[in-house]
Amino acid sequence: MPEGHSIHRLARQFNDVFAGQVLQLSSPQGRFVDGAQLLDGHRLEEAFAHGKHLFLRFDNDLYLNVHLGIYGAWNFGGDQQFRGASSIGAPRKVGEFELTEGAEVGEYSSPPPPKPTVRVRIVSAHGWADLIGPTVCRTLTADEKEMVRAQLGADPLDGDANPHQFFSALSKTARPIGVVLMDQKIISGIGNIFRAEVLYRQQIDPFRPAKSLSVEERHAVWEDAQKLLQVGVELGRIVTTEEDYRPGIPLAEAWPEHANYVYQRQGQVCFRCGEIIRVQQVAARNLFWCPGCQN
């Protein structure tokens, strides 16, 4: 799925094109009929993200909570108000991390017939959004929403986030740092790409126990994750390389081959030390790292 940056972009996009408007919600697929009915005809007050969770607050104090999982995606379309809106989520190709196609923008009177897999369709006077393939799609009360958020670690994209609970959690576990960074209860928004790239950039062996990281390393991991996530929010895709590792290649063209240091680069030469990038299944996910730089 998209990592945390994409969900923050989704929240921004929902605020741009739907906030303040009365919306129609339906479930063409039929698996979210009751939940959609609770929100149908209500005004969207605001959208926000916590890690990889998206929340939409409606004027009856109910929330639509969506997690895209590994297959989920939102597609948008509508009139000129939807210009610039992106489809966000799967499918994706290697190196193409977020955008599939832009919103369908033009004359708008009603949305196209939905694909049979559309879990939720949201329709306003100006356009529509279709959700397919989510891991989570549910309607929550305010209390339930708080219970979900209480299970999530601090989000580096949240300006009010307090990283101290993250630092503290690292100091208390011997689990490998590469595994802990994927634990959304410890820190939320980091996925398989950011975990690999942050550890490479900080030259930290992903198999080291989290508690073995120095105070400086813990701070550096948080701050680098924050920086890379912010770049992702701005670009709409994940680019983790610094300019000196893509010499003469502008950012816009640093994609896909020069976008990452280790992710999906197994068997290739490390840009920094010349070692061969490795990959290994850890906790059912592909972990990429450079054995030369990260030890």
Add this chain to the structure above:
DNA sequence: GCCCTATGTTAAA
């Protein structure tokens, strides 16, 4: 068409 893959999470064993 068939098989594999994927930026993920949860529950069961």
Add this chain to the structure above:
DNA sequence: TTAACCTAGGGCT
């Protein structure tokens, strides 16, 4: 630790 969930694309036959 494994399976299940769930979707679409790409490469292959």
